[in-house]
Amino acid sequence: MPVDDNSSTVSGDASVSSTGNQNLPLKSTVKKKRNLPGMPDPDAEVIALSPTTLLATNRFVCEICNKGFQRDQNLQLHRRGHNLPWKLRQRSSKEVKKRVYVCPEPTCVHHDPSRALGDLTGIKKHFCRKHGEKKWKCDKCSKKYAVQSDWKAHSKICGTREYKCDCGTVFSRRDSFITHRAFCDALAVESAKTQTNPSSESDPKVQAADSSPRRSPPAASPPVSAPSAITSSDIRIQSSVLAEDPSTVVEEAPAPAPAPSAPPAGLNGSSSSSVSLVSSGCNSSSSSVFSNLFTSTTVSTSIHPPQPLAPALPLVGLNGSCSGSVSLVSSGASSSSSSGVFASLFASSTVSASIQPPQTPALTNLIRADLAPSTSIEPISLCLSTSHGSSIFGTTGQERRQHAPPLQPAMSATALLQKAAQMGAAASNASLLRGLGVVSSSAPQENLQWGQAQVDPDNASIAAGLGLGLPCDGSSGLKELMMGTPVFGPKQTTLDFLGLGVAAGGNPNASLSALITSIGSGFDATTAAASVRGGDYTSKDIGRSS
Amino acid sequence: MKTEVRGNGGSISLQNPSLFNIPLDPITGALKGCLGSLDGACIEKLLLHCASALENNDVTLAQQVMWVLNNVASTVGDTNQRLTAWFLRALISRASRVCPTSMNFNGGSMFQRRLMTVTELVGYVDLIPWHRFGFCASNGAIFKAVEGYGKVHILDFSITQCMQWPTLIDALAKRPEGPPSLRITVPSCRPQVPPLLNVSKEEVGHRLANFAKFRDVPFEFHVKDDDPCLSNETFSTQFESLLTQLTRSQLDLRYDEALVINCQNWLRYLSDESKGNTTTVRDAFLDVIKGLNPRIIVVVDEDCDLSASSLSSRITTCFNYLWIPFDALATFLPKDSRQRLEYESDIGHKIENIVGFEGFQRTERLESGVKLSQRMNDAGFVSLPFCEDTINEVKSLLDEHASGWGMKREEDMLVLTWKGHNSVFATAWTELED
Numbered sequence: 001m002p003v004d005d006n007s008s009t010v011s012g013d014a015s016v017s018s019t020g021n022q023n024l025p026l027k028s029t030v031k032k033k034r035n036l037p038g039m040p041d042p043d044a045e046v047i048a049l050s051p052t053t054l055l056a057t058n059r060f061v062c063e064i065c066n067k068g069f070q071r072d073q074n075l076q077l078h079r080r081g082h083n084l085p086w087k088l089r090q091r092s093s094k095e096v097k098k099r100v101y102v103c104p105e106p107t108c109v110h111h112d113p114s115r116a117l118g119d120l121t122g123i124k125k126h127f128c129r130k131h132g133e134k135k136w137k138c139d140k141c142s143k144k145y146a147v148q149s150d151w152k153a154h155s156k157i158c159g160t161r162e163y164k165c166d167c168g169t170v171f172s173r174r175d176s177f178i179t180h181r182a183f184c185d186a187l188a189v190e191s192a193k194t195q196t197n198p199s200s201e202s203d204p205k206v207q208a209a210d211s212s213p214r215r216s217p218p219a220a221s222p223p224v225s226a227p228s229a230i231t232s233s234d235i236r237i238q239s240s241v242l243a244e245d246p247s248t249v250v251e252e253a254p255a256p257a258p259a260p261s262a263p264p265a266g267l268n269g270s271s272s273s274s275v276s277l278v279s280s281g282c283n284s285s286s287s288s289v290f291s292n293l294f295t296s297t298t299v300s301t302s303i304h305p306p307q308p309l310a311p312a313l314p315l316v317g318l319n320g321s322c323s324g325s326v327s328l329v330s331s332g333a334s335s336s337s338s339s340g341v342f343a344s345l346f347a348s349s350t351v352s353a354s355i356q357p358p359q360t361p362a363l364t365n366l367i368r369a370d371l372a373p374s375t376s377i378e379p380i381s382l383c384l385s386t387s388h389g390s391s392i393f394g395t396t397g398q399e400r401r402q403h404a405p406p407l408q409p410a411m412s413a414t415a416l417l418q419k420a421a422q423m424g425a426a427a428s429n430a431s432l433l434r435g436l437g438v439v440s441s442s443a444p445q446e447n448l449q450w451g452q453a454q455v456d457p458d459n460a461s462i463a464a465g466l467g468l469g470l471p472c473d474g475s476s477g478l479k480e481l482m483m484g485t486p487v488f489g490p491k492q493t494t495l496d497f498l499g500l501g502v503a504a505g506g507n508p509n510a511s512l513s514a515l516i517t518s519i520g521s522g523f524d525a526t527t528a529a530a531s532v533r534g535g536d537y538t539s540k541d542i543g544r545s546s
Numbered sequence: 547m548k549t550e551v552r553g554n555g556g557s558i559s560l561q562n563p564s565l566f567n568i569p570l571d572p573i574t575g576a577l578k579g580c581l582g583s584l585d586g587a588c589i590e591k592l593l594l595h596c597a598s599a600l601e602n603n604d605v606t607l608a609q610q611v612m613w614v615l616n617n618v619a620s621t622v623g624d625t626n627q628r629l630t631a632w633f634l635r636a637l638i639s640r641a642s643r644v645c646p647t648s649m650n651f652n653g654g655s656m657f658q659r660r661l662m663t664v665t666e667l668v669g670y671v672d673l674i675p676w677h678r679f680g681f682c683a684s685n686g687a688i689f690k691a692v693e694g695y696g697k698v699h700i701l702d703f704s705i706t707q708c709m710q711w712p713t714l715i716d717a718l719a720k721r722p723e724g725p726p727s728l729r730i731t732v733p734s735c736r737p738q739v740p741p742l743l744n745v746s747k748e749e750v751g752h753r754l755a756n757f758a759k760f761r762d763v764p765f766e767f768h769v770k771d772d773d774p775c776l777s778n779e780t781f782s783t784q785f786e787s788l789l790t791q792l793t794r795s796q797l798d799l800r801y802d803e804a805l806v807i808n809c810q811n812w813l814r815y816l817s818d819e820s821k822g823n824t825t826t827v828r829d830a831f832l833d834v835i836k837g838l839n840p841r842i843i844v845v846v847d848e849d850c851d852l853s854a855s856s857l858s859s860r861i862t863t864c865f866n867y868l869w870i871p872f873d874a875l876a877t878f879l880p881k882d883s884r885q886r887l888e889y890e891s892d893i894g895h896k897i898e899n900i901v902g903f904e905g906f907q908r909t910e911r912l913e914s915g916v917k918l919s920q921r922m923n924d925a926g927f928v929s930l931p932f933c934e935d936t937i938n939e940v941k942s943l944l945d946e947h948a949s950g951w952g953m954k955r956e957e958d959m960l961v962l963t964w965k966g967h968n969s970v971f972a973t974a975w976t977e978l979e980d
Contacts, residue, residue, distance in 0.1 A: 173946050175682070175713050176672040182712030182757035183664045183750075419613075 632894035680846035686936025704810035915971030
C-alpha cells in the first residue's frame with residue numbers, strides 16, 4: 001500500500017488519504033454545486049494524493065479479490081458478483097464530505113489547499129497537462145498532448161479551420177492564403193469564366209492553356225505599359241550564362257499553369273547535354289562538396305545530397321538555363337584534393353560549357369608570378385586575429401556560436417591543419433598549374449610536376465610575369481629559384497645558381513634534387529626543404545640536402 | 547608534445563613537430579586557439595585569413611585555407627557548414643577576379659540565376675516571416691494612413707515583386723466605408739537580385755488586378771518605364787535616369803490621392819557614394835520623394851551594416867548576421883529540403899556580392915535601421931509610430947511561426963528578432979511639417 005502524503009483539511013478534521021480499497025463516497029443524489037475552479041468549498045475535505053496514486057489507473061479496488069477498476073461504477077458492478085450479504089453490500093450511507101484535491105507538484109499554484117481542485121479527474125488532467133510528459137502527438141500537425149482526451153479533442157478540429165484555394169492547396173494562415181489566392185492560376189481561370197464581355201478583358205488570354213506571351217495582353221483593362229526594358233535584360237543575363245542551351249527559359253516559357261511541370265521536364269532534357277562534369281579518378285570528398293556547391297544554386301526538384309563524384313552526375317540545371325556553365329574539372333591524382341579547389345575555381349568561372357580551363361598566357365603569367373612569393377613560407381600576419389580580437393570574436397560572437405551546434409567535420413581540426421600544411425607550397429604550385437592546364441601530364445608525383453614546370457618554362461612569359469610587378473615577399477633569391485628559370489634563361493641559371501651542370505629539359509628528378517641541394521646549401525635548409533616537401537616526397541631526396 | 551617556435555608574428559605552439567618542420571606555418575597560426583572542433587568562431591577566422599591572403603596575393607595560403615574550409619563546408623550540413631559553403635564560394639569568386647580568366651571579364655557572378663513562378667514566390671515569401679513581417683507592419687501603417695481617403699496611389703520600390711499587396715487589397719476591401727480606388731506604380735528597373743520571376747512585371751500586375759476585381763476594389767497598375775536606350779545598363783544607371791522621371795506630372799499624381807511610398811529592401815541598392823560635391827543617389831532619391839508630398843513613406847530592410855569598405859569587417863558582420871536566417875530555416879526545414887537550399891542559395895548570392903565584389907559591382911550596401919533612421923531624419927522626415935492594431939497583427943503573425951521569432955520596438959521602429967537577434971526593421975515616415 002503506497003504511503004500517501006499527509007493531508008490537511010481546512011475544516012480541521014483529520015483525514016487519511018485513501019488508496020483504492022477504502023470507503024468511497026456514495027453517489028450523492030443531491031446535485032453537486034459547482035465551485036469556481038481553484039476556489040474550493042471551505043468545508044470540503046482536502047485530499048493530497050501522491051503522483052503515483054493520482055496517475056494510477058485502477059484506483060478502485062475490490063476488497064474481496066483486489067481487482068482494480070478505473071471507475072467506481074464498474075467496481076460496484078463487480079462487487080455484486082461476489083454475492084455479498086446484504087449488510088456489506090451497501091456502502092456506508094454516511095454523508096460524505098465534499099473532497100477537493102491538491103496538486104502534488106510543490107511548485108504548482110494548485111498545491112496550496114486554498115487553490116485545490118474539486119474534481120479528481122480534473123486534478124489528474126491538470127497534473128498531466130502541466131507537469132507530465134506529452135505522450136500523445138497529433139499526426140496532422142506537430143502538437144503534443146499529455147492527456148489523451150485533449151489529444152482526441154484536438155484531432156477532431158485539427159485541419160478543419162483551414163483555407164483552401166481553388167487550386168487545391170491548403171493553408172493554415174490567412175495571409176499566406178490571401179497572397180497565394182491573388183496570384184494563383186486558379187483565380188485567373190475563374191475570373192475568365194465569369195467574364196461576360198471577353199473583348200474588353202484580357203483574362204481569356206491569361207487562361208492556363210494559353211501559352212501566348214504574357215508580356216502584353218493589349219486589351220487589358222488595367223493600363224499596363226509596353227514590355228519593360230528590364231525583362232529583356234533578364235533574358236540577356238541568362239543568355240550570357242547559357243552557353244549553348246537553345247531552349248530558353250524566359251520569355252517564351254510556357255504559360256503559368258503548365259509552368260511548374262514543363263520547365264523541369266525541359267530541364268532534364270536540355271541540361272544533360274550542356275552539363276559537363278568531368279571526374280576522372282578523383283574520389284576526394286572535397287571535390288564532391290564543390291560540385292554540390294555549384295549545383296545547389298541551380299535548384300531543381302532533383303537536387304541530390306553530396307555523393308562521391310564518380311557515380312551519377314547529379315547536375316540538373318534549373319529551367320534549362322544555367323547548367324551549361326557548370327563545368328567541374330577534377331582530373332588527375334586524387335592525392336591532392338586541393339586540385340579540385342582551384343581546378344574548379346578556374347573552370348567554373350568560365351561561363352561556357354567548355355570543359356577546358358582557359359589557358360591564356362596572361363593567366364599563366366599571373367599564376368606563376370603569384371606562385372613565386374607564395375613559395376616562401378611567409379608568416380601571414382597573425383595579428384589579424386588579435387587586432388580584431390575581442391571586439392569581433394568577443395562575447396557576441398561566442399554567444400551566437402552556442403546557438404549553432406558544434407561542427408563535426410570528417411577530419412578533426414588538427415588533422416585538417418596538418419594536412420593543409422603538408423600540402424604546402426609544392427602541392428599548391430602543382431595543382432594550380434595543373435588546374436590551368438599548364439602542365440600537360442598528370443603524373444601523380446606533384447614534386448615531379450613542379451620540377452617539370454620549372455624546367456620547361458616559357459622564358460618570355462616568366463619574364464613577363466615577373467614584370468607584372470606583383471608583390472613578391474620573402475627572399476627574392478629563393479623565389480627565383482623556385483621559379484626555376486629566372487630572366488636569364490634556364491641553362492644559365494641552373495649553372496649559376498646550382499653550380500651544377502644540369503641542362504634545361506633534363507631529367508626532372510635530377511634537376512629537382514639538384515635544386516634541393518642548392519637550396520640546402522644556399523639558404524635556410526629547414527625552411528626551403530620543408531617548403532618543397534610534399535606529402536609524396538621520399539625522404540632520401542631530402543636527405544641529400546645538406 | 548609541444549614545441550614553441552618563435553617567428554615573425556608571434557609564437558605558435560605546434561602539437562606535432564615532426565610534421566611541422568616548417569617554422570612558421572600560417573595555417574597553424576591562423577587556427578591558434580581553435581581546439582578540437584571547428585566552430586563558428588574558427589570558421590570566421592579562417593574566412594578572414596583567406597580574405598587577407600587574397601588581398602595580399604598569397605595564393606598558397608589562400609588555397610590552404612580554402613582547402614580547410616572546403617572540408618568543413620557542406621550545403622547540406624548544419625548551419626555553420628552551410629554558411630561556410632556559401633562564404634567559401636564567394637571568396638573563390640573573389641579569387642577568380644584576382645586571377646581573371648578570359649571568360650569572366652565582365653565580372654559576372656558565379657551564381658546562376660534562378661527563376662521562380664509566381665506561385666513559387668508566394669510560398670517563398672511565407673517560408674519564414676522574414677518578408678511577411680515587413681509586409682504586415684507596412685500594410686498596417688499604410689492602412690491607417692489612408693483612412694478617409696477615397697483614392698490611394700502607391701509607389702512600390704521593392705524586390706519582392708508585389709507580394710506585399712494582396713493582403714493590403716484584402717484589408718482595403720473590407721473597410722467599413724468601402725474600399726478606396728487603388729493605384730500601384732512600380733519602376734521598370736530592378737536590381738538583379740533574387741527573388742527573380744519567370745514572368746514580367748506586367749503579368750504580375752495583371753494578376754493583382756484580377757484579384758482586386760475579385761474583391762471589388764477599383765485597381766490600376768502601372769510600370770514606370772525608363773529610357774529604353776538604357777536597357778543594357780546596370781540598375782544604378784537605369785535608376786538614376788528614373789529619378790529624373792519621378793515628378794508629379796510624369797507619375798500622373800492626382801490631387802485627391804493619398805500618396806504612399808513603399809521602400810522594401812530597396813534603399814540598399816542605391817549608391818551612397820558621393821561623386822564630388824553632388825548628393826548621393828540615395829539621398830537624392832529621398833529628396834525626390836519628399837518633393838512629391840507623400841502621405842506616408844514606409845521603409846523596411848534588414849538590420850545590419852554591410853557597406854563597410856574593409857573586407858574583413860564585412861565578412862565578419864555578414865557571417866554573424868546571415869547566420870540568423872540560416873538558423874531560422876534550419877529550425878523547421880530538414881537538411882535536404884529543396885526550399886531551404888533555394889532560400890540559402892539566394893542568401894548566398896548576397897554573400898557573393900558583399901564579399902566577392904568591389905566598387906560599383908558591389909551593389910549590396912545595406913545600412914542598419916538606426917543609420918537609416920538618422921538618414922531619414924536628416925532628410926527632413928519624421929517617424930510615425932505603428933498603431934496598436936498593427937503591432938498586434940504582427941505579434942499574432944509571429945505566433946503562427948516557429949517560436950524563435952519575436953518582435954521588439956526601438957523607438958518608433960519595429961524590429962523582427964530571431965532568438966533575440968535583430969533581423970529586419972520596419973519604419974514609417976512622413977514629412978516634417980514646416
